[in-house]
Amino acid sequence: MFNYNFRWNQALNSLPDMLEGALVTMEIAILSMVIGITVAILLTLFRLSGNRILYAIATTWVEIARNTPALFQIYMVHFGLGGFGIHLSPYMSLLIGIAFNNAGYLTENFRGALKAIPETQTRAARSLGMSPLQAFQNVILPQMLRISFLPMTNQMVWAILMTSLGAVVAMNTDLYGVTSELNARTFRTFELFAIAAVIFYLITKAITLSARLLAARLFRY
Amino acid sequence: MFDTALTAKDLVFLAQGAGMTLFVTAISVFFGTIMGIIFGVIRYQIGPWWAAPLTFVLDVFRSIPLLIQLVLANAFVTTVLGLRVSGFTVACSVLSLYTAAYCSEIVRGGIEAVPPTLRRAARSLGMTWGQDMTYVVLPLATRVALPSWIGLALGVMKDSALVYIVQVVELLKSTQTLITRLQEPLFLLMICGLFYFLISFPIARFGGYLEKRWSND
Numbered sequence: 001m002f003n004y005n006f007r008w009n010q011a012l013n014s015l016p017d018m019l020e021g022a023l024v025t026m027e028i029a030i031l032s033m034v035i036g037i038t039v040a041i042l043l044t045l046f047r048l049s050g051n052r053i054l055y056a057i058a059t060t061w062v063e064i065a066r067n068t069p070a071l072f073q074i075y076m077v078h079f080g081l082g083g084f085g086i087h088l089s090p091y092m093s094l095l096i097g098i099a100f101n102n103a104g105y106l107t108e109n110f111r112g113a114l115k116a117i118p119e120t121q122t123r124a125a126r127s128l129g130m131s132p133l134q135a136f137q138n139v140i141l142p143q144m145l146r147i148s149f150l151p152m153t154n155q156m157v158w159a160i161l162m163t164s165l166g167a168v169v170a171m172n173t174d175l176y177g178v179t180s181e182l183n184a185r186t187f188r189t190f191e192l193f194a195i196a197a198v199i200f201y202l203i204t205k206a207i208t209l210s211a212r213l214l215a216a217r218l219f220r221y
Numbered sequence: 222m223f224d225t226a227l228t229a230k231d232l233v234f235l236a237q238g239a240g241m242t243l244f245v246t247a248i249s250v251f252f253g254t255i256m257g258i259i260f261g262v263i264r265y266q267i268g269p270w271w272a273a274p275l276t277f278v279l280d281v282f283r284s285i286p287l288l289i290q291l292v293l294a295n296a297f298v299t300t301v302l303g304l305r306v307s308g309f310t311v312a313c314s315v316l317s318l319y320t321a322a323y324c325s326e327i328v329r330g331g332i333e334a335v336p337p338t339l340r341r342a343a344r345s346l347g348m349t350w351g352q353d354m355t356y357v358v359l360p361l362a363t364r365v366a367l368p369s370w371i372g373l374a375l376g377v378m379k380d381s382a383l384v385y386i387v388q389v390v391e392l393l394k395s396t397q398t399l400i401t402r403l404q405e406p407l408f409l410l411m412i413c414g415l416f417y418f419l420i421s422f423p424i425a426r427f428g429g430y431l432e433k434r435w436s437n438d
Contacts (some may be wrong), residue, residue, distance in 0.1 A: 083407030
C-alpha cells in the first residue's frame with residue numbers, strides 16, 4: 001500500500017534518549033507551573049491591592065500573556081532580552097517563557113475563581129481582626145486554589161505541550177528537541193515523531209488522571 | 222536616538238507574513254468550526270458510549286503539541302504517502318482539525334447548557350428534531366458557546382505561529398527572517414508582538430463583553 005519502508009526498530013532504539021527528553025519536558029512543565037502559580041498569586045494580590053500601579057502591572061502582564069502567541073513570548077525572552085544584553089540558555093528561556101504564559105493565564109483563572117467567593121467572607125475575616133493579608137491567605141486563597149484546580153490542570157497540560165516550542169530557541173534536551181535532533185541524524189521523521197506524539201499523549205493523560213485522583217482525594221467533603 | 226535599517230520593502234514583507242497568519246487562521250477557523258459543529262452534535266446525539274471513538278480521536282488533537290502534529294502530518298503526507306502537497310495545505314488541514322477538536326467540545330457544552338425540559342417542551346409542541354435544533358437549541362447554545370468560540374478563534378490565530386515548521390512564512394517567521402538579516406531583534410519583535418496584540422486584544426475584550434452581557438444573572 002505504501003511506498004515507504006517503516007523502520008520502527010531504528011526509531012525505537014532511540015526510545016531511551018526520548019524518554020530522558022520526556023523527563024526534561026516534565027521538569028520544565030512542573031517548574032514553570034510552580035513559578036506560574038506563585039507569580040499568579042502575586043499578581044492577584046496586585047490586582048486586589050487597590051494600588052493603581054500594581055494593578056496596571058498585573059493587567060499588562062495578563063493581557064500580554066494572553067494576547068500574544070506563546071511562541072512569540074519564548075522568542076522574546078531569548079532574543080528580545082538578548083537585545084538588552086541578557087543572554088539566557090535555551091533551557092532558561094523556555095522555562096521563563098512558559099512560566100510567563102502560565103502566570104498570565106492563571107491570574108485570569110484566579111480572577112474568575114475570586115468572583116465565586118462572596119465578598120462578605122473577606123469582611124467577616126477582617127472583622128474577626130485578621131489583617132488584609134491574613135484574610136487573603138487563610139480565607140480566600142485556599143478556596144480560590146480549590147475552585148481553580150481544574151483550570152490549573154488544563155494549564156499544566158498546556159505547559160507540557162508548550163515545551164515543544166523550545167525548538168525556536170534551539171532547545172535540544174526536551175522531548176521535542178531530542179526528537180528533532182535524532183531526526184536530523186536519521187531522517188526517520190514519521191516514526192520518530194509518532195513515538196514522540198505517543199509519549200506526549202501518555203504524559204498528558206497521566207497528568208489529567210492523577211489530577212482527577214488528587215482532586216477526589218483533596219476535595220472530599 | 223532611533224535609527225533602523227528597516228526599509229519599506231521589509232515592512233511589506235512583514236505585512237505579507239501578517240496576511241498569511243490571518244489567512245491561515247481564517248481558513249482553519251472556518252472549516253474547523255463547521256467540522257466542530259458536526260462532531261459536537263454527533264457526540265451529543267449518540268451519547269458518550271457510542272461517541273467514544275470520535276471523542277478519543279478528537280482528544281488526541283488536544284493532547285499532542287501542535288508542532289508535532291504538523292511535523293507528523295507533513296511527514297505522513299509527503300514521505301509516507303508520497304504526495305506533492307504544499308506546506309500551506311498541510312498547515313490548514315492540521316489547524317482545521319485542531320480547531321474542530323476544541324470546537325466540538327464547545328458545541329457539546331453549549332447544547333448541554335440548554336435545559337432538556339425546554340427541548341422536550343419544544344418536541345411536545347410538535348416541532349421536529351431539526352426545528353427544535355434550529356429554533357430552540359441554536360439560539361440558546363450560541364449564547365453559551367460564542368464567547369468560548371471567540372477565545373478559540375484567537376487561540377488558533379496565536380497557534381498559527383507554529384506553521385513555520387511546514388515552510389509557511391507567517392508573521393513570526395517573516396520577523397525571524399528579518400531579524401537574521403537586520404540584527405535588530407527587540408525592535409522587530411515589538412512590531413510582531415504589537416500586531417498580534419492589536420488583533421487579539423480588542424476581540425478578546427469583545428468576547429468578555431458578550432460573556433458578561435449574555436450571562437443570565
